[in-house]
Amino acid sequence: MGTRFITRLIISGFMVLISALFYTQIIKGSFYLEKARNNYIKIVPLYARRGSIYDRNHVLLAADRPTFNIAVIPYQIRNEKDELFSELSLFFQIKEETLHRKYRKNFLNVFSPVDIMIDLKKEDALKIKNRFKDRVVIRALPRRSYPFAREFSHVLGYVKEEQMSYKDIKEYGYSPFERVGKSGLEIFYDSYLKGEDGADLVEVDSRGRIVGYLGTKDTVKGRDLFLTLDSRMQQAAYQAMGDWRGAFICLDPDSGEVLTFVSKPSFDLNAFVSGKGVGTYFIDKNKPLLNRGIQSRYPPGSVFKTLLALAGLEEKIAVPSTTYTCTGGVKIGGGVFRCLHNHGSLNMYQAIARSCNVYFYNLGLKLKADRIAKWCRRFHLDKISGIDLPYEKAGLVPDRAWKKKKYKAGWYGGDTANFSIGQGYLEITPLRAALLMAAYANGGSLLHPYLAGFVEEDKIPHLGSVPVNVSETNLKVIRRGMRQVVSDEQGTARILEQLHLGLAGKTGTAQNGRGKNHGWFSGFFPYDRPEYAFCVFLENAGSSYQAVKVLNDFLSILKQDKVL
Amino acid sequence: MKRSCLIILVCVFILNVLSLMALYSSLHQAGELKNIEMFKRQIIWVGLSWALLLAVAFINYRIYFDLSYIFYAVAFIFLLVVIFSGREIMGAKRWLSLGGFQFQPSEFAKIAILILLARCFTRVNEAGNVFVQKMLLPFALVGILSFLIFKQPDLGTAMICMFLFFCLGFSSRIKKFYLFLPIIAGLLLLPLGWHTLKDYQKKRLMVFMNPNIEPWGAGYTIIQSKIAIGSGRYAGKGFLSGTQNQFNFLPERHTDFIFTVIAEEWGFLGSLFLIILYYLILSNILAIAGGANDEFGRLLCIGAASLLFLHIFINMGMTIGILPVVGIPLLFMSYGGTHIVMSFLLLGIVCNVSGQSRI
Numbered sequence: 001m002g003t004r005f006i007t008r009l010i011i012s013g014f015m016v017l018i019s020a021l022f023y024t025q026i027i028k029g030s031f032y033l034e035k036a037r038n039n040y041i042k043i044v045p046l047y048a049r050r051g052s053i054y055d056r057n058h059v060l061l062a063a064d065r066p067t068f069n070i071a072v073i074p075y076q077i078r079n080e081k082d083e084l085f086s087e088l089s090l091f092f093q094i095k096e097e098t099l100h101r102k103y104r105k106n107f108l109n110v111f112s113p114v115d116i117m118i119d120l121k122k123e124d125a126l127k128i129k130n131r132f133k134d135r136v137v138i139r140a141l142p143r144r145s146y147p148f149a150r151e152f153s154h155v156l157g158y159v160k161e162e163q164m165s166y167k168d169i170k171e172y173g174y175s176p177f178e179r180v181g182k183s184g185l186e187i188f189y190d191s192y193l194k195g196e197d198g199a200d201l202v203e204v205d206s207r208g209r210i211v212g213y214l215g216t217k218d219t220v221k222g223r224d225l226f227l228t229l230d231s232r233m234q235q236a237a238y239q240a241m242g243d244w245r246g247a248f249i250c251l252d253p254d255s256g257e258v259l260t261f262v263s264k265p266s267f268d269l270n271a272f273v274s275g276k277g278v279g280t281y282f283i284d285k286n287k288p289l290l291n292r293g294i295q296s297r298y299p300p301g302s303v304f305k306t307l308l309a310l311a312g313l314e315e316k317i318a319v320p321s322t323t324y325t326c327t328g329g330v331k332i333g334g335g336v337f338r339c340l341h342n343h344g345s346l347n348m349y350q351a352i353a354r355s356c357n358v359y360f361y362n363l364g365l366k367l368k369a370d371r372i373a374k375w376c377r378r379f380h381l382d383k384i385s386g387i388d389l390p391y392e393k394a395g396l397v398p399d400r401a402w403k404k405k406k407y408k409a410g411w412y413g414g415d416t417a418n419f420s421i422g423q424g425y426l427e428i429t430p431l432r433a434a435l436l437m438a439a440y441a442n443g444g445s446l447l448h449p450y451l452a453g454f455v456e457e458d459k460i461p462h463l464g465s466v467p468v469n470v471s472e473t474n475l476k477v478i479r480r481g482m483r484q485v486v487s488d489e490q491g492t493a494r495i496l497e498q499l500h501l502g503l504a505g506k507t508g509t510a511q512n513g514r515g516k517n518h519g520w521f522s523g524f525f526p527y528d529r530p531e532y533a534f535c536v537f538l539e540n541a542g543s544s545y546q547a548v549k550v551l552n553d554f555l556s557i558l559k560q561d562k563v564l
Numbered sequence: 565m566k567r568s569c570l571i572i573l574v575c576v577f578i579l580n581v582l583s584l585m586a587l588y589s590s591l592h593q594a595g596e597l598k599n600i601e602m603f604k605r606q607i608i609w610v611g612l613s614w615a616l617l618l619a620v621a622f623i624n625y626r627i628y629f630d631l632s633y634i635f636y637a638v639a640f641i642f643l644l645v646v647i648f649s650g651r652e653i654m655g656a657k658r659w660l661s662l663g664g665f666q667f668q669p670s671e672f673a674k675i676a677i678l679i680l681l682a683r684c685f686t687r688v689n690e691a692g693n694v695f696v697q698k699m700l701l702p703f704a705l706v707g708i709l710s711f712l713i714f715k716q717p718d719l720g721t722a723m724i725c726m727f728l729f730f731c732l733g734f735s736s737r738i739k740k741f742y743l744f745l746p747i748i749a750g751l752l753l754l755p756l757g758w759h760t761l762k763d764y765q766k767k768r769l770m771v772f773m774n775p776n777i778e779p780w781g782a783g784y785t786i787i788q789s790k791i792a793i794g795s796g797r798y799a800g801k802g803f804l805s806g807t808q809n810q811f812n813f814l815p816e817r818h819t820d821f822i823f824t825v826i827a828e829e830w831g832f833l834g835s836l837f838l839i840i841l842y843y844l845i846l847s848n849i850l851a852i853a854g855g856a857n858d859e860f861g862r863l864l865c866i867g868a869a870s871l872l873f874l875h876i877f878i879n880m881g882m883t884i885g886i887l888p889v890v891g892i893p894l895l896f897m898s899y900g901g902t903h904i905v906m907s908f909l910l911l912g913i914v915c916n917v918s919g920q921s922r923i
Contacts, residue, residue, distance in 0.1 A: 003850040005734040006866050006873075010846050013877045014839055020884045024794045025832040032794025039791065040811045205811040 041214065042204050047142050048195035050179065051222035053156060053186075055231040056257075056453065061152055062186070064142040068125035071113035071137045072103070075206060084135055085116075091131060092117070092124070113137050119274065144179070146269040148231070151238045154263040154291040155229065155389070155451060157184020158272040182272070184291075185225065185451060188388050192455050195222030226454040228257035232563050233554075237262045240553035244546065245286060246519075246538040247293035247430040248554070253438035253524055253533040256447035256465060258387070260534075263292040294385075294392040297427040298537065301510030302355045302544070303520045304422025306478050307436065309348055311375035312363045313474040320348045320477045326358040333413045337361055352481030353488040355507060357421050364420025369411055372419055373399035378468055379436055380446055381428050386463060387449045395432050398425035423511060433522045434535035437505075440478050441530035444470040482506050483527045493521060493548045499555050501564065502526035505534075507544035516540040521547035568848040569918040572911065575841045575848075579896040580610050582826070582838065587899055589804050590818040590825045602818070602899060609901045613908035620912025621919065628913070629860055632676075632683040636705065639676035642669035643712040670713045670721045671906040677706055677725050678732075678871060678910075682863035685736035699742045703729060717762050720890030724874045731870035732863060769888050785821070788813045790885045793827040793835075800831030818899040820891060823883045838897075842876050852918040861917040868910040875903075 024032065053062040070088075077084050081103075089096040094117065102116045117128070125138050144159040146152070160182045179194070181187035198219035203212035237248040237260045250260035265288040267281050281288050290296055312318035326343035329336045339357040343350075351359035364372060376382065382397040398419065400411040418424030428436075431449065438447050445465040452460055482504040485491045492507040505523020512518055519541035524530040536547040536554075558564045587606055591599045628635070646660050646669050660669055684702040706729045714722035733743045758766070792808035801807065806828035808814050817825050827835045846869050853865035872895055879894040881887030893900055895907045 002862070003735065003853050003866060006731055006870055007847070007850055009731065010843070010850075010869070010873050013873060014843055016886070017839060017877065017880050017884070018836065020881070020886050021793070021827070021832055021835050024790060024884055025797055025827065025835070028794050029797035029832075032791050033797060035791045036795035036807055039788075039813050040807045203811065206813045211811065 040203050040205070042202050044200040044202055046198040046200065046217075046219050047179075048197050048219040049142060049221045050144065050159065050195060051193040051224045051455075053193075053225045053227065055227050055229045055234070056259075057230065057232075058226070059231045060147055061227070061229075061231065062144060062146050062156055065145045066122075066140055067119045067143040068122055069115045069139040069141060070117040070120060070125060070128050071115045071139050072135065073113050073137060074107065077135060080135075084132070088116075088128070088132070088136075092128060113139060115139065119143065142179075144273045146273075148235075149268045149270050150266040151231075151234050151262070152229070153184075153266045153269050154293065155184055155227075155261045156269065157186040157188075157390075158182050158269045159186050160272065160275070183289075183391075184389060185227070187390050189225055189452060189455075193222045193225060196220035223455045225452050226456075227451050228252075228259065228453045229261065229451060230259050230563075232561060233260040233558065234262060236260075236554050236557040236561070236563075238264075238266070239557060240550045241538075242550070244538040244541055244550065245292065246536070246541070246547075247291075248534075248536050248550070249293050249431055249434040250532055250534040251434055251438060251447070251449055253441040253447070253530050256438075256449045256462070257453065258449050258451045259532070261293055261451065263290070291389070291391070292537070292539065293431050294387065294389060294429050297393055297395050297429050297432075298518050298539070299424070299426055299510040299512055300422040300428050300433060301508030301518065301520055302357075302422060303433055303436075303506045303508035303522045304426065305352060305355065305360050305420075306440065306482060306506050307375060307379060307381075308360050308364055308367070308372065308420050309352060309481065310440075310470065310474055310478050311367055311372060312348075313477060314375070314470060315367060315371060317366045318348065318363055322363075323347050324351070324356075324359045324362045326356050328358075330358050330361050330417075332361065332365070332417050335414060337414070337417045348477065349481045349484055350488075350490075352478070352506065353484035353491045355485075355492050360420045361417045364416050365413060367420075369416045369419055370399050372416070373397050376426070378470075379439060380466075381426075381432060381436070385431055385435055385447075385449050387431060388451050388462075392431075393429060395428035396425065422508060430535045430537040433520065433537070434533055437522050437524050437535065438533035439468060440475055440482070441524035441533050443472055444468045444475055479504055479527065482523055485523070492544065496548060496552055496555075499552065499559065501555060502528060504530075505551075507548060509544045512540075514540070516542045519544045519547040521551055566918065568851045569915050572845050572848045572914070575845045576896060576908075576911065579838075579841055582841075583822070583897040584610070585803065586822050586825050586829075586897060587818055589806070589829060590809060590814075590822065590899075592804055592810060605901075606899055609904050613904045616905060617908040617912040617915070620909055621915035623912075623916060625861055625864060625913055625916045625920065626858075628679045628864070629683055629686075632679045635676040636680050636709075639669065639673040639709060640712070643673060643709060645669070647712065647715060667905075668902045670716065670718055671902045673709050673713060674721070674725060674728070674871060675906060675909060677709055677728060678867040679864070680705060681729060681732045682860055682867055685732055685738065685863055686858075686860045695742060698736075698738045699745070703746055717765065718891060719761070719765055720878060720892040723890070724871070724878070724892070727874050728867060728870055731874075732867050735866045735870075736863065785815055786882075786885050786889060788815075789821055789824045789883050792824045793884060796828040796831040796834075798831050798833060800827070800829045800834055803829055805829060820879065820893055820898060821883055822898045823880055823894050826897070827883075839880075842872075846873055849914050852914055852921070855921045856917050857921055861920065865914050865917050868914050871910065872907060875907075 049064050052060060055061055085096050085099045088099060099116045103114055106114045108114065128136060129138050146156065159179050161179050181190040181193065186193065196219060198217040200216050201214040202210045203214060205211050233250060241248055241262060241264050245264055248260060248262040249258065251258045265286050267288045271278050323345055325345045326339050328342040329338040337357065343354055343356045346354065346356050346359050376397040381395045384392040384394045403409060403411050415424060419426055435447055435449060439445060445467050447465045448463040450462045454460060485505055485507065486493045486496045486503045493505055496503050503523060503525040504527045505521055508520030510518040510520060519538040521544055522535040524533040536551050538547050538550065541547060555564065584606065588603055591603055642660060660667060681702055684698065706725055710722040710725040713725065730743060734740065788808060792806065792814055795808065806825060808828055809817060809825045814821055814824055826838060849865050849869040853862045856862040856865060875892055875895045878887055878890065878892045882889045893903045895903060
């Protein structure tokens with residue numbers, strides 16, 4: 001006995017300490033060194049100004065504005081958080097619970113500022129700072145703002161502020177937030193618009209006070225985007241569409257510049273920036289977030305008759321003077337396929353102008369389904385247009401093989417009859433209808449449509465148009481037929497003639513599985529030298545008449561405003 | 565024996581220098597000395613302690629044998645007084661004002677316990693019930709003081725007192741079997757003990773298991789301390805260059821967490837050097853114990869070595885994160901007067917034992 005026990009205890013104790021130190025300092029040394037650096041070296045992000053968006057006449061559509069947030073640093077207020085929040089709530093008439101909720105939501109780590117009041121006026125932010133001094137921090141952040149909250153929603157898309165979710169940044173960073181384009185042009189041209197965020201590299205102490213500067217990376221401002229849209233036409237279309245659901249597209253048939261692109265119902269872009277009160281948009285059964293111009297496809301109805309007529313001429317099945325007699329219906333297979341009127345004997349022009357179903361049943365049955373489908377594909381009805389917007393949907397062109405694969409069933413004469421008048425399986429987007437009209441108007445070129453013309457001084461390169469091998473003589477027949485839709489005594493869009501704009505178009509009333517008929521009116525003007533191709537599409541409007549009326553209102557507003 | 569004593573004193577002197585350097589560094593913030601007063605006060609404490617050591621070295625250690633119960637009684641009274649009228653600092657009553665300066669009665673109690681145990685374990689060959697005299701009596705006496713210290717509350721010191729009992733017990737001639745009885749009893753009572761802990765103590769123990777349950781507070785200290793020590797790596801970041809220290813990420817760094825500052829600024833080599841110094845001191849105390857004239861002197865030295873070792877081990881262990889955080893200073897290094905006086909007092913006694921030895 002003696003000192004043996006205690007000697008052993010001391011030696012083993014010191015061995016434990018040395019092992020622990022060896023592990024901490026030698027084995028895990030670099031790991032902890034990194035952590036120590038992250039403690040005192042902070043990246044203070046400097047946010048780049050995002051590029052603005054203008055229409056073709058330099059009217060501002062989207063821009064950044066400065067906003068002021070009040071933030072707290074958790075470590076600094078760790079012992080007086082509740083007290084501070086209750087004082088703040090008294091001082092600024094804000095619910096204490098709101099502050100606590102924001103704090104919980106935005107908390108990153110103990111040394112990073114946490115926003116508890118967001119988007120204050122500059123004066124208010126300064127007032128709070130003066131009153132609470134070092135206990136709060138002002139953070140100036142840019143925020144996206146849209147002067148037209150609803151008219152351009154589907155086209156522009158919006159920018160969402162997000163706390164970055166990367167774990168290590170979250171743990172050590174200075175609550176960096178990132179703004180990302182979430183839909184529309186904001187996402188499509190995000191790389192041009194966003195610029196480059198910069199940062200100050202600083203040394204801070206445990207209270208987040210800056211004790212030294214290590215370096216700076218300057219921000220690079222985002223580039224401005226100039227659209228082909230005309231805000232006056234856009235507003236007129238938005239107004240003319242009233243409460244209908246649908247899409248209104250107008251474009252230049254020579255260049256592919258989109259002049260008007262409205263989808264309804266619309267949504268408030270500015271609400272989406274802050275994320276306030278947007279929940280209802282997602283559950284609204286009218287689907288306001290859906291861009292009906294390109295993200296949804298519909299049976300084109302009688303609008304399609306123009307293409308069937310062209311196919312008939314091209315395939316030499318018919319000539320303009322080919323005549324069929326309408327007796328109000330025709331028997332095909334086991335059923336009777338009806339027409340709206342008893343049109344009597346009609347040539348091709350009259351058949352287009354009065355939208356006779358029987359004429360096109362007969363023509364379609366002669367052409368046969370696969371040949372109709374071939375002409376659909378020639379005009380890219382089954383392809384996306386490649387417009388500079390995200391999430392575009394292609395149309396659906398049926399044929400025998402498709403039906404066999406999809407429904408394990410044969411193709412019947414009735415299917416061909418439906419196909420001939422744009423019913424049944426055929427579905428296209430409103431943009432595709434507008435492009436079809438543009439192709440008639442420009443001599444058979446399929447446009448590559450686009451919304452953004454310039455990034456600052458630089459023209460944005462877009463794909464050129466694709467010519468369709470089709471004779472100008474035959475196109476002329478179609479154009480003349482469409483002109484008669486408006487000009488003929490019995491034309492289905494007769495009311496538009498009083499505008500004296502030389503309108504040509506085709507109405508469509510499309511039956512569908514989801515309620516009342518869809519209304520279409522699609523065409524171009526002026527007839528002699530087309531400058532505009534358009535498509536008005538109204539979901540469940542009952543008939544094409546409503547679409548014709550919307551176009552009438554649109555053009556009336558523009559005439560009144562002396563745009564046309 | 566005289567040589568051992570000299571080695572101890574030289575090592576302690578080196579520790580004093582290191583301590584003042586570490587303190588100087590820890591009182592810095594972003595390149596400027598924040599609190600020169602504390603630094604000066606510590607120099608005075610160190611000076612006074614050396615004087616005390618020399619004085620005590622000339623007092624024949626055998627008188628402690630007779631004074632042991634008086635010391636015990638004084639410690640007992642002090643602890644009672646501190647519980648009823650002590651100054652409360654951060655939720656604990658540990659301090660007593662005596663003639664204008666502050667001291668912690670628990671530090672004195674440790675010495676009283678040490679002397680008492682040395683006496684109890686010495687008288688082996690006398691008549692009477694050995695188990696009662698050698699086991700129950702000292703255990704009960706230590707237990708009472710430990711309980712009072714625990715009530716302050718100061719869990720760390722209370723545990724050190726109990727550990728001291730076992731260290732001395734295992735080094736004495738009494739049957740080891742007796743010593744296992746209270747250990748087993750203690751283990752059985754452990755769950756009950758949990759309920760007597762204060763909330764903050766429970767929290768600290770839970771935080772020890774997982775520092776991230778309280779990212780600031782106790783958990784924060786552990787996390788930042790480990791970061792500081794680890795980031796020192798081989799040779800440290802250099803004097804006055806510890807970022808954790810200089811940028812104020814370490815709380816309590818001039819007192820209980822002074823080792824963190826040393827490990828950060830001097831690295832593994834510096835920490836190792838410190839441990840070697842401590843080892844030299846302790847092994848030489850034990851060498852003196854081996855050559856002591858009598859059992860009492862031997863046990864006094866063993867007790868002193870045990871007490872010093874327990875402090876060093878618990879303090880370093882908690883800064884590295886292998887032991888829970890309890891308020892134990894690092895002897896000879898941390899800022900503060902009472903523990904320095906206490907450790908120098910112990911060394912004074914050891915020196916006297918060394919001086920009396922015939923070898």
